[in-house]
Amino acid sequence: MINSVLETVIQQVRPLARQGRVATYIPELGKQDPDLLGIAMASVQGEVWTAGDWDRKFTMQSISKVVSLGLAMVEIGEERVFSRVGVDPTADPFNSIMRLEMVAPHRPQNPLINAGAIVTLSLLPHGEARERFEAVRDLARRLTGSQDLNLDEAVYLSEKETSDRNRSLAYFMRSVGVLEGDIEDILDSYFMQCSLSVNARDLAVMGATLASGGVNPFTGERVLPSKVCRVLRALMATCGLYDGSGEFAVRVGVPAKSGVGGGIVASVPMRYGIGVFGPALDPKGNSLGGIAMLEKLSQELSLRVL
Amino acid sequence: MINSVLETVIQQVRPLARQGRVATYIPELGKQDPDLLGIAMASVQGEVWTAGDWDRKFTMQSISKVVSLGLAMVEIGEERVFSRVGVDPTADPFNSIMRLEMVAPHRPQNPLINAGAIVTLSLLPHGEARERFEAVRDLARRLTGSQDLNLDEAVYLSEKETSDRNRSLAYFMRSVGVLEGDIEDILDSYFMQCSLSVNARDLAVMGATLASGGVNPFTGERVLPSKVCRVLRALMATCGLYDGSGEFAVRVGVPAKSGVGGGIVASVPMRYGIGVFGPALDPKGNSLGGIAMLEKLSQELSLRVL
Amino acid sequence: MINSVLETVIQQVRPLARQGRVATYIPELGKQDPDLLGIAMASVQGEVWTAGDWDRKFTMQSISKVVSLGLAMVEIGEERVFSRVGVDPTADPFNSIMRLEMVAPHRPQNPLINAGAIVTLSLLPHGEARERFEAVRDLARRLTGSQDLNLDEAVYLSEKETSDRNRSLAYFMRSVGVLEGDIEDILDSYFMQCSLSVNARDLAVMGATLASGGVNPFTGERVLPSKVCRVLRALMATCGLYDGSGEFAVRVGVPAKSGVGGGIVASVPMRYGIGVFGPALDPKGNSLGGIAMLEKLSQELSLRVL
Amino acid sequence: MINSVLETVIQQVRPLARQGRVATYIPELGKQDPDLLGIAMASVQGEVWTAGDWDRKFTMQSISKVVSLGLAMVEIGEERVFSRVGVDPTADPFNSIMRLEMVAPHRPQNPLINAGAIVTLSLLPHGEARERFEAVRDLARRLTGSQDLNLDEAVYLSEKETSDRNRSLAYFMRSVGVLEGDIEDILDSYFMQCSLSVNARDLAVMGATLASGGVNPFTGERVLPSKVCRVLRALMATCGLYDGSGEFAVRVGVPAKSGVGGGIVASVPMRYGIGVFGPALDPKGNSLGGIAMLEKLSQELSLRVL
Structure with a gap:
């Protein structure tokens, strides 16, 4: 079921995403294909779902x-x-x-x-x-x-x-x-x-690790203390999308962090990690399609914590 | 059980709270007794718990x-x-x-x-x-x-x-x-x-109404659409304590709004509203004791959403 | 001779002056005729010369x-x-x-x-x-x-x-x-x-009084101590035309003060006072024609002190 | 006569000058002797007068x-x-x-x-x-x-x-x-x-060259066009002492430029150049003794142009 939600989300978002622009102030980033869109979601129980260009590599920024x-x-x-x-x-x-x-x-x-x-x-x-x-x-x-x-x-x-x-x-x-x-x-x-290179699935697992309080649900390793994860999630919720953080809290309502490479990692405490990828950005430097996908997914699966 | 948690929280916070200072830029606020401390909590199911000076009136600011x-x-x-x-x-x-x-x-x-x-x-x-x-x-x-x-x-x-x-x-x-x-x-x-006058219990019920998505759990009335409540909670989470909002997100991790009258309303989505009162403020204008009570309560009852 | 210099200056400046715009943020100022141009010059010996709309009243601002x-x-x-x-x-x-x-x-x-x-x-x-x-x-x-x-x-x-x-x-x-x-x-x-109403000749005499060190050359009265005049002239030289003061020092090189009513008073120490009037302003709020007249006059009569 | 004025000025200023502090943000400047005080004055006719540590070298900054x-x-x-x-x-x-x-x-x-x-x-x-x-x-x-x-x-x-x-x-x-x-x-x-190294006499001649409109009174060479000298003097008058430029215009009233090495060059159009040196600075980075010497000299010899 979740797989089809992810597919639908990508389809719905595609027309909007094209209106963004790839980052150009780093010339190498400017070469990215603005039409790429990928999404992955991982649960703290160790499940994972993917859609679109989820396996395309991009830099974390x-x-x-x-x-x-x-x-x-x-x-x-x-x-x-x-x-x-x-x-x-x-x-x-x-x-x-x-x-x-x-x-x-x-x-x-x-x-x-x-x-x-x-x-x-x-x-x-x-x-x-x-x-x-x-x-x-x-x-x-x-x-x-x-x-x-x-x-x-x-x-x-x-x-x-x-x-x-x-x-x-x-x-x-x-x-x-x-x-x-x-x-x-x-x-x-x-x-x-x-310049570390990841894909949307990597970000989904990272988000799930933060969501679980520091234990990677796939490797079982305790990677970070839960207190550290709390601080990271709190900062992501209030400062994670630069000067677009407030609007993101209103529209999506989950802790997240974006990068100008087009990725966003989101972390729904105790439940899910999500990784999205769309290199076409909005004027604040956040993935236009990425935010839109997270907004739809948040509604669809009741992910808001705010 | 919750009543005793609230009592304990007040006892633990009292020494710290005394280090704050009542607002003085509005002369009338300067007359408040800095030793007051009150707390109330209301669930979206319509339960309510109180402790300390929960029934003292103060202005919402x-x-x-x-x-x-x-x-x-x-x-x-x-x-x-x-x-x-x-x-x-x-x-x-x-x-x-x-x-x-x-x-x-x-x-x-x-x-x-x-x-x-x-x-x-x-x-x-x-x-x-x-x-x-x-x-x-x-x-x-x-x-x-x-x-x-x-x-x-x-x-x-x-x-x-x-x-x-x-x-x-x-x-x-x-x-x-x-x-x-x-x-x-x-x-x-x-x-x-x-200058609207409330007490901590009023704020707790208000927080619970916002937490429930707009239905007052005590009167049963739909007061606000759930979409409006989502926006309010998101703004409380990111901007609710002035320039102390980031630190509050780290320490407490729930949507809240403070006033220089010494009150703070917090709203834990789908679960609780909390009202705290302590007129002695920190340098950013937020209730020193109020934040400390919310931090302890958040830990004690696992209220964090971030 | 000086009368003809003043006449010439007005003729030369007229086409430029028309490109300015009267102040509109005070509605009443917006009613001024943008084509007006007046100039007057007074010596510390008590001579006075005038040209153009020198006797039109405007507010000092x-x-x-x-x-x-x-x-x-x-x-x-x-x-x-x-x-x-x-x-x-x-x-x-x-x-x-x-x-x-x-x-x-x-x-x-x-x-x-x-x-x-x-x-x-x-x-x-x-x-x-x-x-x-x-x-x-x-x-x-x-x-x-x-x-x-x-x-x-x-x-x-x-x-x-x-x-x-x-x-x-x-x-x-x-x-x-x-x-x-x-x-x-x-x-x-x-x-x-x-909202005090003056004409260009009034400003010329005022400038001459400041230039003489405080004695009005026409009435013979000591109006201000010479030390006060020094401070006024120094402030006019460095801050007299708002954020256009630096450019004015370069182009004209004499202490002066402008107003959005279209007037400028200039004071050449020990020599002259000058009053100019042209209600069409530049984007910084200074009389476009007024500055141009002062620039030409400064060149023509070697008035620069900087 | 002017030599004795310069000597007197140095004597008068010495107690004040000691209250300044040498620049320390460039370590090498911090090694300067804060008690040094030198002054030199040159006319556009080619005369020159000196007093104190006028021949000590310092950097122009x-x-x-x-x-x-x-x-x-x-x-x-x-x-x-x-x-x-x-x-x-x-x-x-x-x-x-x-x-x-x-x-x-x-x-x-x-x-x-x-x-x-x-x-x-x-x-x-x-x-x-x-x-x-x-x-x-x-x-x-x-x-x-x-x-x-x-x-x-x-x-x-x-x-x-x-x-x-x-x-x-x-x-x-x-x-x-x-x-x-x-x-x-x-x-x-x-x-x-x-880091160009000069002494107060060098600055006095430089000031006189700028004062004359670009001809060095000692070598007779035209060094700069007079139009360029006008711009330089105007900028010195309005911006020459950083955020102390306004106060300097009030107190001294001549175009000048300071450096954190302790030097100040002043230029009285058509008349004199002055070089002062005193490495103990005021909080704005200007020579404390240097400004005081120029103020006294300006009064004594009626040098103000503002």
């Missing part, structure tokens, strides 16, 4: 911020992380620098905007970019249960070349003392984690 | 914004309301004017900050301040099931005299075209709705 | 801020004035409220933007709006040597009705403690001083 | 922005420069990034703040950092008439290492399209020009 934040909370503790990064939703766009200057103590508002994610990464107790990335990648593999999670080299290099705004954010934060260390090295690991 | 927003959605439609007010969470304080100037089209970010609530009120199709207020009060009575919901004249007059910031917001909004009509009259109804 | 600031410095002392208002040029538009919120201690940047002028007026030790206004008007009469300086009732009433932004500024400033007193009364005197 | 702006106007034309950089005074600190984000089209307000100076440098039609720097250095040599103007290597390396804020500004500007080219190379030439 901002979805990876959930992974590195989870890692940081485990490795250095919730308290230390949130002494450096806030938990406030924000109406600023994802790459805003203004508020960092304006509001002392110049702390990024939350770990799901770029500034906050970069600070979070910098706190990881690993030597260099590659090690930091591998720690994030390993956690991502455990959350998704997929060993086949790798760096998309082309996207990584493309990001690295066109990341003036992120460089500006990082240098600014170091100038006001909120970020320490080797900027290029920290950014390098940030670009790598953004 | 910003909690009334939920009522007037619900009224506006019913009377003029969700679409018209949200063409004038956004649904974006914001990291600005509740009375910020800056973003209104900075970001065209100068629309308030959401209906739960002061600017947004004033615009929402102005959209109601009622003649004058008193009528507008009475429509809000009547909806509040139906949501709480209490006929004993009246204006606290002393607080109302105190607010009216010390409302420079709200006047500034309103005149600013009219100057940029986002607000129309007689400013003093609109503000008058705003001060009146803020 | 922001030019009156120079008068009330001079008055405040005389009546309560430079130090007290500048403990409440800064002397910083600003790149914000004349009616910006943002910076007031953003930058503690919420002091207006300088006395020539609206917020600063309103605070300055509030500091005058006079009982009520009418008295405050009459003190400003009397100083204006002495600066211009004209007894025929009166309130334009129509403009005054029009301003009073359409002053949402100024009301917003004033209430905001009172809410943060930078402004005290009866807001409506203070604003009333502000609207009155803005 | 922001004073070099005047040189590179002059160079850019000569090499690519005033129009092209000001299509990329504004001429607006600003109340923001010298290294502010906020306004760049906030106000489309994201153009730096003026060429004398860091962002504007970096853009100006990037427009120079020279191949690489070293060539760009040498062109600026050569113009500085001709303005000062000193062949002994060289790079202070220690300061240059220190700046290069501690320039997070400037890097942030530059990457931000490239991300919004206002800056093009190789960021590290552009910044390198910026750090080099800031």
Whole structure:
């Protein structure tokens, strides 16, 4: 039954999804086919359903911020992380620098905007970019249960070349003392984690792992403490879709995190994880078709928690 | 059993609650006893539990914004309301004017900050301040099931005299075209709705009505359409505690709305409404003891939805 | 000779001046004939030259801020004035409220933007709006040597009705403690001083009085101390044309103050005062023809001091 | 006579000057002796007077922005420069990034703040950092008439290492399209020009050259067109001391430009150039003793032009 719901959802959403536009500020992302649409859903009991282009690979982009934040909370503790990064939703766009200057103590508002994610990464107790990335990648593999999670080299290099705004954010934060260390090295690991390649099914399993309180329903491994999952879900619910988070809460009503690669991971506590993929974005940088699919699915299966 | 949980929660929270400070910018609010603590919980099946100073009256303040927003959605439609007010969470304080100037089209970010609530009120199709207020009060009575919901004249007059910031917001909004009509009259109804007097039990029933999808479990009346309740709960979850909304989502994880009178209404979809009262506030203007009680109760009874 | 220079300047500027637009945010100002152009020049030795519509009356608008600031410095002392208002040029538009919120201690940047002028007026030790206004008007009469300086009732009433932004500024400033007193009364005197009616010759004499260090070259009266004139000229040079002050310094290079009524007063220290009038404004609210006339005159007669 | 005025001025200012603090954000600057005070004055007729530590070398820092702006106007034309950089005074600190984000089209307000100076440098039609720097250095040599103007290597390396804020500004500007080219190379030439070593006498001659309309009174060479000097003096008058420009206009009333190395160059049109040096700064980054010396000198010799 759920399989046919997923199929229907894709059909209904397709005309709308075409009105979005693929991200172009990272040239490599601009090459994606805007017509792709995929969806997968996984239960905390270990069932999984898929439809459309669910097995197409795309890069996690901002979805990876959930992974590195989870890692940081485990490795250095919730308290230390949130002494450096806030938990406030924000109406600023994802790459805003203004508020960092304006509001002392110049702390990024939350770990799901770029500034906050970069600070979070910098706190990881690993030597260099590659090690930091591998720690994030390993956690991502455990959350998704997929060993086949790798760096998309082309996207990584493309990001690295066109990341003036992120460089500006990082240098600014170091100038006001909120970020320490080797900027290029920290950014390098940030670009790598953004370039981790997944498919919609991977995201569905990751969402289900977060929904279950940290146990991957497919591998049975406890991947994260349930307390960490609660924090991640709360931040996803309030800040997960940049300045589109409020509208998403109204329309869909479940914790989720989007990325400009076109993916969104959603997590319905104690019930389901969902992964959607549609590279054509709305003006706020969220998958246009992805949001629409989640909205329909939320109605159809009564997934709202809000 | 729940009664004893409520009692315990109050005992545990009391020492912390004393560290807060009553609101002083409205002189009349400054007269409240900072040691008061009350809590009430109501189920969507029509049960109710209470503890502490649950029957002390206090003014709704910003909690009334939920009522007037619900009224506006019913009377003029969700679409018209949200063409004038956004649904974006914001990291600005509740009375910020800056973003209104900075970001065209100068629309308030959401209906739960002061600017947004004033615009929402102005959209109601009622003649004058008193009528507008009475429509809000009547909806509040139906949501709480209490006929004993009246204006606290002393607080109302105190607010009216010390409302420079709200006047500034309103005149600013009219100057940029986002607000129309007689400013003093609109503000008058705003001060009146803020001065509606309730107790914790009233808020618990109101929360339960929102939780049930709009049917008051005690009177059996359908007070609001379920779609309106979904919007209200989503906005409460993302913007309900001003710039403390993110932290509240992490710590408590349920939709809620606070007021500087010391009250908080929480709504656990399909399960419970909770009303808490503690006039000593944290620096963001939320009840210090109220948040702590909700956090403990959320853990104790597994109320989190996020 | 100078008379013919003035005539030539008007002829040359006329085609450009027509591209401006009369102020419309005050309805009464919108009724002005955009084709009017007048100019007058007065020397500190007591000579005067005129051309074009030099005897057409218009309202001082922001030019009156120079008068009330001079008055405040005389009546309560430079130090007290500048403990409440800064002397910083600003790149914000004349009616910006943002910076007031953003930058503690919420002091207006300088006395020539609206917020600063309103605070300055509030500091005058006079009982009520009418008295405050009459003190400003009397100083204006002495600066211009004209007894025929009166309130334009129509403009005054029009301003009073359409002053949402100024009301917003004033209430905001009172809410943060930078402004005290009866807001409506203070604003009333502000609207009155803005509505003082002058002609280009009046402004030329006023400019010459400031240029001479405070002695009106026509009446021989010492109207202001030379130290006060120095402060006024310095503020005119850096902040006199709102966010067009920098460009004006480059193009014209003399201290000046503009008003949205279409007038500009310029003051060439030790040499001349100049009054220009052209109600068609540029996008920053300065007289398009007025600036162009001053630029040509500055070149022709080597008036630059910068 | 003027020599004794200069000596007196130094004596009078010494106690105040000691209350300032040397710049510390560039470590090498922090090593300066805060008690140094030097002054020099040069007339457009080719006279020169000196007192105190007038021959101590210090780095130009922001004073070099005047040189590179002059160079850019000569090499690519005033129009092209000001299509990329504004001429607006600003109340923001010298290294502010906020306004760049906030106000489309994201153009730096003026060429004398860091962002504007970096853009100006990037427009120079020279191949690489070293060539760009040498062109600026050569113009500085001709303005000062000193062949002994060289790079202070220690300061240059220190700046290069501690320039997070400037890097942030530059990457931000490239991300919004206002800056093009190789960021590290552009910044390198910026750090080099800031590290040009001069003494107070050099600045006095530079000021006299600008005052004369571009002819160096000592070498007799026409170094800059008079039109370019007019623009430079106008910008110095309105934006020359960062957010202290307004107060400087009130207190001193002559065009001037400061640098965090402790120097200030002033230019009294048609009359004098003045160079002052005092490395102890006020909170806005301007030489505390330097401003005080210029204020006293301006009074003593009636130098005000405003």
